[in-house]
Amino acid sequence: MAGKVKWVTDIEKSVLINNFEKRGWVQVTENEDWNFYWMSVQTIRNVFSVETGYRLSDDQIVNHFPNHYELTRKDLMVKNIKRYRKELEKEGSPLAEKDENGKYLYLDFVPVTYMLPADYNLFVEEFRKSPSSTWIMKPCGKAQGKGIFLINKLSQIKKWSRDSKTSSFVTQSTKEAYVISLYINNPLLIGGRKFDLRLYVLVSTYRPLRCYMYKLGFCRFCTVKYTPSTSELDNMFVHLTNVAIQKHGTLLFGSCLIGGLEYPGPFCIIGVERGVHCLGPRVLSRRQEDYNHIHGGKWTVNNLRLYLESTRGKEVTGKLFDEIHWIIVQSLKAVAPVMNNDKHCFECYGYDIIIDDKLKPWLIEVNASPSLTSSTANDRILKYNLINDTLNIAVPNGEIPDCKWNKSPPKEVLGNYEILSCAFLHRPGVRMLMERGSYDEELAQGDGADRELRSRQGQSLGPRGGRSRDSGRTVLTTWK
Numbered sequence: 001m002a003g004k005v006k007w008v009t010d011i012e013k014s015v016l017i018n019n020f021e022k023r024g025w026v027q028v029t030e031n032e033d034w035n036f037y038w039m040s041v042q043t044i045r046n047v048f049s050v051e052t053g054y055r056l057s058d059d060q061i062v063n064h065f066p067n068h069y070e071l072t073r074k075d076l077m078v079k080n081i082k083r084y085r086k087e088l089e090k091e092g093s094p095l096a097e098k099d100e101n102g103k104y105l106y107l108d109f110v111p112v113t114y115m116l117p118a119d120y121n122l123f124v125e126e127f128r129k130s131p132s133s134t135w136i137m138k139p140c141g142k143a144q145g146k147g148i149f150l151i152n153k154l155s156q157i158k159k160w161s162r163d164s165k166t167s168s169f170v171t172q173s174t175k176e177a178y179v180i181s182l183y184i185n186n187p188l189l190i191g192g193r194k195f196d197l198r199l200y201v202l203v204s205t206y207r208p209l210r211c212y213m214y215k216l217g218f219c220r221f222c223t224v225k226y227t228p229s230t231s232e233l234d235n236m237f238v239h240l241t242n243v244a245i246q247k248h249g250t251l252l253f254g255s256c257l258i259g260g261l262e263y264p265g266p267f268c269i270i271g272v273e274r275g276v277h278c279l280g281p282r283v284l285s286r287r288q289e290d291y292n293h294i295h296g297g298k299w300t301v302n303n304l305r306l307y308l309e310s311t312r313g314k315e316v317t318g319k320l321f322d323e324i325h326w327i328i329v330q331s332l333k334a335v336a337p338v339m340n341n342d343k344h345c346f347e348c349y350g351y352d353i354i355i356d357d358k359l360k361p362w363l364i365e366v367n368a369s370p371s372l373t374s375s376t377a378n379d380r381i382l383k384y385n386l387i388n389d390t391l392n393i394a395v396p397n398g399e400i401p402d403c404k405w406n407k408s409p410p411k412e413v414l415g416n417y418e419i420l421s422c423a424f425l426h427r428p429g430v431r432m433l434m435e436r437g438s439y440d441e442e443l444a445q446g447d448g449a450d451r452e453l454r455s456r457q458g459q460s461l462g463p464r465g466g467r468s469r470d471s472g473r474t475v476l477t478t479w480k
Contacts (some may be wrong), residue, residue, distance in 0.1 A: 003400050007169045009038040015383045019391055023398040035400050037062045040369050044068070048342075056199070056344045061394065061401045064368060065206070065347050066340040071331065072349070072368035074179045075140045077114045084334035110363050113181040115140075116157070120289060123180055127154060130342040134183040134228075138365075141174050184362055185228045188355040190299075190307065192225040196364065197301065197353040201328055202390055202417060204407040205339040209334055212393065212417040216382050217301040298379070308359075316359055324353055324361045331363060341401040346394045367441065390414030 005025040009016055016038055020027070028034050037063060039047070046052050048066040056062070070076050086108050089096035097105045114123040116137070127133065134152045151157055157180075187194045200214035308317040328351060350370025354362045372387070374380035392413045395401055 005036050005395065005398065006032070006034045007036045007038070007398055008034045010040050010043050011038060011369075011372065015372050015374060015380065018384065019387045020448060025393070025398070035059050035061070036395060039063060039280050041072075043069070043378045048340075056342075058403045059400050061344050061346065061403065062347060063348065063394075065203075065345045066342055067338070068347055068368045070338050071335045072366050073140055074116050074138055074365055075177060077331070077335070077366060078110060078179065079115075080338060081107075081110055081331060082336045084330075106326075107325075107330060109330070109361065111181040111184060113179050114181050116178045118177075122152065134185055135180050137180045138179050139178055151180075184354055184356055187226065188357050188359065189226055190221070193222045194226040195219045195221040195299070197304075197324070197351075197355070197361075198370070199301070199324070199328070199351040199353060200370065200386055201332075201349045201351055202346065202393060203332065203349070204346050205343075205394060206332070206336045206339045209329075209332055209336055210407060211329070212414065213328070214386060214389070214417055215301070216385070216416050218382070219299040219301065219304050221299065222296045223297060223330045298376075312359065320355065320359045327353070327361060327363050331366065346390075348390050385416060391418050393417065 005023070006028045007020045007025045008028060008030050009020075010030075020036075025036070028339040030037070037043075037047075037060070041064060044062065044064040047054070047056075047062065070080055085096055085104060088107070095106050099105055112126065114120075114126070116123065127135070132152070134150055136148065136150050137157070138148050197217055197219055199217040199447065202212040202214065204210045204212075305317060305321070308320070347368070348370070350367035352367070354364055356362065371382050374383055391398070392415060393409050396405070396409060396413070
């Protein structure tokens, strides 16, 4: 296709601009004709606004879906997942099966959550069932750990009760909406510190759902050792992994020897665990501007996997990552019916996952604009490659976009969104046809329903593998 892509962005990040320039694309202003616009979530509202927006042509694409907030706003994400569960339950789907305590067997991946002030009375009822529990409050529309605090007494939020009597969740104007979630007080710890996972997920279309997992995610560590003590509820260096919070803390830098190889990390585990030899700690008191100079309080997902395989075993580690994959696909399926699946759009989400000490993953939130700021060399390389691989999928061959294409790129252009093989994602009694590393609903629908039914009837395909009805070849069940 003749001509060069004309690009615009209102996010001045080097990892973006360098990728555009390397392709020989031409920068223009938003008032000129453009083909590709990497924009903020504020700008996307204007582009698709009924009053101020305009009609996009077939040679224009943008990096957000119009109502991405159905997934990326904390309250709406939970609302849509709850609706999705109820719809599956009404349909009699085995995915909505519950245990004897009323908990979902396969869809219990978000902590118990209520909206405040609207659900205050429901929250109080739940709180009184376990008055010693800890809850975390988050403003629905903020990021980077802003406005978050922990509570363990009803007296700490009594004002919400008063507000809820006079204001509705939707129309309140004097106080922003919050979500309050049961705090995961048994997180998996490494070196005594809490961490979460930041994973990148690319969605090219919601109907049919087509999403890709990026294999180069990372862990974000707290700088202070974790304690569930109520005396430390106000210490955000203990509880929040956000870099915006932790960059003000003190780092403990060490490294681990796994399989004879040294992996630097933001911690040191004293002693020797099964196959993991840990080097001595060095306390580095850093000023904010020096934070992240070496590792940024981060560890790659690959290093986490090696650590868990060494300390917990390969089988349970594989199961953990299968469950993370499951969570991501189900969360996207939950919002797919309400998402405006505009053909001009794609989106790269930042998923935040916490793993508890039983190796159960929990979805905490999804970010529409995951940070592209780089403060270490490794961080910069990761995010540059993330954008590069994303553009290779969203803008095939770096040519002027054509929104009429089927959005099914060849495997050789996926980069670190690597598709390893077709696989069945095994959960007890549930099987879905997937692509390991990516998910394609058209593939899943072709085989998923009858396999799901047969599995419910006890026709097992085996604990770690199965045989494809169509090809006759063995397919693996773990996702890496």
